[in-house]
Amino acid sequence: MEGDPTLRxxxxxxxxxxxxxxxxxxxxxxxxxxxxxxxxGFDLVLLQEVCSEQDYSDLxxxxxxxxxxxxxxxxxxxxxxxxxxxxxxxxDTLLYQYSLNGYPYMLQxxxxxCGKSVGISVGVTAPLLSLSLQLxxxxxxxxxxxLPHRLVQAWELAQFxxxxxxxxxxxxxxxxxxxxxxxxxxxxxxxxxxxRDAFAEATRFxxxxxxxxxxxxNCFTDKSELLPFPLGIRIDYILYKAISSFTVxxxxxxxxxxxxxxTDIPFSDHEAVMATLHIQRQGQPVGATHxxxxxxxxxxxxxxxxxxxxxxxxAQRQRYSSGRMAxxxxxxxxxxxxxxxxxxxxxxxxxxxxxxxxxxxxxxxLGVLALATGLHLFHTMEVKMLHGTEDQMWMALRxxxxxx
Amino acid sequence: MEGDPTLRxxxxxxxxxxxxxxxxxxxxxxxxxxxxxxxxGFDLVLLQEVCSEQDYSDLxxxxxxxxxxxxxxxxxxxxxxxxxxxxxxxxDTLLYQYSLNGYPYMLQxxxxxCGKSVGISVGVTAPLLSLSLQLxxxxxxxxxxxLPHRLVQAWELAQFxxxxxxxxxxxxxxxxxxxxxxxxxxxxxxxxxxxRDAFAEATRFxxxxxxxxxxxxNCFTDKSELLPFPLGIRIDYILYKAISSFTVxxxxxxxxxxxxxxTDIPFSDHEAVMATLHIQRQGQPVGATHxxxxxxxxxxxxxxxxxxxxxxxxAQRQRYSSGRMAxxxxxxxxxxxxxxxxxxxxxxxxxxxxxxxxxxxxxxxLGVLALATGLHLFHTMEVKMLHGTEDQMWMALRxxxxxx
Numbered sequence: 001m002e003g004d005p006t007l008r009x010x011x012x013x014x015x016x017x018x019x020x021x022x023x024x025x026x027x028x029x030x031x032x033x034x035x036x037x038x039x040x041g042f043d044l045v046l047l048q049e050v051c052s053e054q055d056y057s058d059l060x061x062x063x064x065x066x067x068x069x070x071x072x073x074x075x076x077x078x079x080x081x082x083x084x085x086x087x088x089x090x091x092d093t094l095l096y097q098y099s100l101n102g103y104p105y106m107l108q109x110x111x112x113x114c115g116k117s118v119g120i121s122v123g124v125t126a127p128l129l130s131l132s133l134q135l136x137x138x139x140x141x142x143x144x145x146x147l148p149h150r151l152v153q154a155w156e157l158a159q160f161x162x163x164x165x166x167x168x169x170x171x172x173x174x175x176x177x178x179x180x181x182x183x184x185x186x187x188x189x190x191x192x193x194x195x196r197d198a199f200a201e202a203t204r205f206x207x208x209x210x211x212x213x214x215x216x217x218n219c220f221t222d223k224s225e226l227l228p229f230p231l232g233i234r235i236d237y238i239l240y241k242a243i244s245s246f247t248v249x250x251x252x253x254x255x256x257x258x259x260x261x262x263t264d265i266p267f268s269d270h271e272a273v274m275a276t277l278h279i280q281r282q283g284q285p286v287g288a289t290h291x292x293x294x295x296x297x298x299x300x301x302x303x304x305x306x307x308x309x310x311x312x313x314x315a316q317r318q319r320y321s322s323g324r325m326a327x328x329x330x331x332x333x334x335x336x337x338x339x340x341x342x343x344x345x346x347x348x349x350x351x352x353x354x355x356x357x358x359x360x361x362x363x364x365x366l367g368v369l370a371l372a373t374g375l376h377l378f379h380t381m382e383v384k385m386l387h388g389t390e391d392q393m394w395m396a397l398r399x400x401x402x403x404x
Numbered sequence: 405m406e407g408d409p410t411l412r413x414x415x416x417x418x419x420x421x422x423x424x425x426x427x428x429x430x431x432x433x434x435x436x437x438x439x440x441x442x443x444x445g446f447d448l449v450l451l452q453e454v455c456s457e458q459d460y461s462d463l464x465x466x467x468x469x470x471x472x473x474x475x476x477x478x479x480x481x482x483x484x485x486x487x488x489x490x491x492x493x494x495x496d497t498l499l500y501q502y503s504l505n506g507y508p509y510m511l512q513x514x515x516x517x518c519g520k521s522v523g524i525s526v527g528v529t530a531p532l533l534s535l536s537l538q539l540x541x542x543x544x545x546x547x548x549x550x551l552p553h554r555l556v557q558a559w560e561l562a563q564f565x566x567x568x569x570x571x572x573x574x575x576x577x578x579x580x581x582x583x584x585x586x587x588x589x590x591x592x593x594x595x596x597x598x599x600r601d602a603f604a605e606a607t608r609f610x611x612x613x614x615x616x617x618x619x620x621x622n623c624f625t626d627k628s629e630l631l632p633f634p635l636g637i638r639i640d641y642i643l644y645k646a647i648s649s650f651t652v653x654x655x656x657x658x659x660x661x662x663x664x665x666x667t668d669i670p671f672s673d674h675e676a677v678m679a680t681l682h683i684q685r686q687g688q689p690v691g692a693t694h695x696x697x698x699x700x701x702x703x704x705x706x707x708x709x710x711x712x713x714x715x716x717x718x719a720q721r722q723r724y725s726s727g728r729m730a731x732x733x734x735x736x737x738x739x740x741x742x743x744x745x746x747x748x749x750x751x752x753x754x755x756x757x758x759x760x761x762x763x764x765x766x767x768x769x770l771g772v773l774a775l776a777t778g779l780h781l782f783h784t785m786e787v788k789m790l791h792g793t794e795d796q797m798w799m800a801l802r803x804x805x806x807x808x
Contacts (some may be wrong), residue, residue: 034702074792075792094564095792099499159498162499163498167570339564356759356760359763360767363764377517380481384480385479395494
């Protein structure tokens with residue numbers, strides 16, 4: 001932005017739901033997304049869940065003309081499928097994987113295998129930091145076992161943004177945060193980083209009511225999940241802030257509303273979010289009034305820390321019970337070894353154990369021992385990370401109270 | 405540093421080798437370290453391998469008077485044991501865990517369980533970024549299977565420093581890098597971040613010859629490992645750089661040389677490194693001449709990328725063979741299931757399988773299936789991370805060649 005005092009930046013964000021073997025009509029939809037992106041000519045495109053590298057390569061070939069710069073972030077087993085397409089050069093990239101991301105044994109909730117992360121790309125016409133990301137999904141709002149993990153992710157994301165954005169002029173974040181606008185994680189992320197919500201700030205809005213991005217009208221969404229929310233929910237966001245002597249305003253925000261132009265299917269089970277930001281070089285960035293903002297922030301961090309504490313205690317209980325299970329399995333194995341040795345030494349020959357049951361029991365004990373040890377190690381790491389986050393939040397609270 | 409144009413910063417760095425049940429005379433040594441730190445009154449203390457939180461708490465209590473600010477970084481199963489003690493306030497902390505860190509099944513090399521990471525603390529008398537860290541150990545220099553992992557760690561560390569240090573005045577890094585000074589990983593880290601080696605820059609030096617920190621004279625070191633290096637090796641470093649309008653000079657560098665003052669034991673199996681940095685506010689930071697530095701950097705990044713590529717191909721082979729093993733185990737299980745169904749249906753009753761061997765075989769197949777699947781998933785993640793790093797290095801090379 002050297003020389004030119006203003007810039008209009010058009011951003012496209014979409015959770016593409018392009019998981020091989022799992023997502024319906026994947027190839028057709030990826031083709032459709034590619035065609036639309038080529039036709040519309042955005043400046044910056046942030047995509048999630050493009051889990052097949054082939055799909056990314058196809059998009060890259062198709063979009064080479066209008067988005068000459070792109071990057072694909074690899075992580076996890078399945079991959080988080082984060083990618084960025086840009087009309088302006090991407091100078092550098094960085095991937096940050098959250099330290100907690102669900103449980104590997106919850107196979108039905110594949111989050112752990114995705115290796116959820118945030119991809120950051122620096123560049124685009126001046127120090128502009130753009131982030132594409134996805135946080136852990138919420139599977140049951142009433143009894144949300146993953147809330148502590150999602151809060152750790154929101155906290156790590158906020159810390160990551162604070163530490164990496166200091167030399168940027170403008171930060172733009174687009175992604176599927178898997179949280180409702182009033183949830184503690186969103187308030188934590190926004191409060192701790194100063195990011196502004198494009199939906200709340202937009203001068204013009206067009207799209208699904210309340211900016212919802214998971215709506216019952218979409219033919220791919222799970223209708224039963226959305227029963228308590230007849231209008232849908234808003235979990236995909238474009239957030240932004242100006243760091244140095246720039247101001248950013250959101251002129252327009254749009255969401256898609258079901259089937260794409262000229263077809264019968266939507267892009268994905270999520271609606272796309274499109275923002276037009278107006279970036280201008282001038283005085284100080286427009287900030288919130290800090291006195292009250294800090295007080296509210298103390299409340300949010302305290303609330304988040306309480307939830308992380310709840311998760312910590314649950315993880316400690318799981319660590320304890322898996323450890324106990326491992327010890328019991330080990331004792332059973334030792335007992336069996338003693339019995340086998342006894343039989344070999346000629347004791348109890350009048351009443352020998354049935355060999356088959358004996359072996360079955362030994363294998364069962366061995367299996368339980370391996371599984372319980374694995375679980376114990378996993379929950380030990382979970383406890384450490386939750387404890388570490390609790391500590392960091394406490395330090396943040398102290399800093400907020402001492403240097404408001 | 406507002407107002408005061410110069411600052412003399414005394415830094416202490418040590419790999420404490422304080423792993424519960426494994427390290428010899430641990431408590432005695434931790435006490436000794438604490439006593440010395442209290443007596444000497446450094447400004448900044450960066451410790452590694454303080455794996456027991458109890459040891460950290462004891463140190464914290466002992467050092468509360470002269471180092472009122474401290475932080476302990478939690479990670480992994482055993483923990484990387486990173487901690488920082490500081491005479492000046494620590495405003496913020498951040499933990500970055502490397503995406504690759506050895507293999508969980510290499511139990512004898514416990515690196516995976518440590519969750520190796522870099523702990524960053526911001527604060528200390530003005531934007532000073534201090535990092536405490538440890539990279540994956542080298543177990544066999546001739547056939548170093550972990551070199552690609554260590555290079556990924558060095559690259560991630562360098563990227564992390566580049567992205568987080570932009571608003572800092574001075575960056576200080578202290579840690580056990582597990583690399584010799586001329587190794588490609590060190591050259592990559594130094595070249596890509598511009599960090600300067602305190603040993604090479606120091607005006608005065610006092611300590612083990614060549615600045616070695618793992619020496620045969622230390623009673624805790626493994627003498628056989630050091631046979632090819634009669635003087636020892638230098639793998640612990642203090643690196644630094646000035647970012648904004650500051651200059652940093654290393655006035656003095658010292659290492660310990662065996663037993664601590666008034667005792668018969670050294671602090672650890674590593675020698676401590678102590679630097680006195682002279683920080684001054686003035687003109688531009690003294691940088692290397694950029695033309696030749698960039699050319700050398702291209703060579704280093706190319707060399708590192710080649711090594712990462714070698715690791716990538718090894719990981720792909722391991723992924724393939726573990727996948728094949730899982731498929732074979734699955735086929736065996738299916739065959740057994742078919743045989744069992746056949747027996748149930750009354751076929752082959754004249755020659756029934758011996759039940760015991762049948763069950764043993766089934767459990768064996770099940771065990772192999774579980775293990776091979778786990779390995780396959782692990783190596784899939786490894787492939788993704790190595791591939792991602794290779795990509796990032798390629799992008800860096802392109803940027804270096806296009807905008808030197």
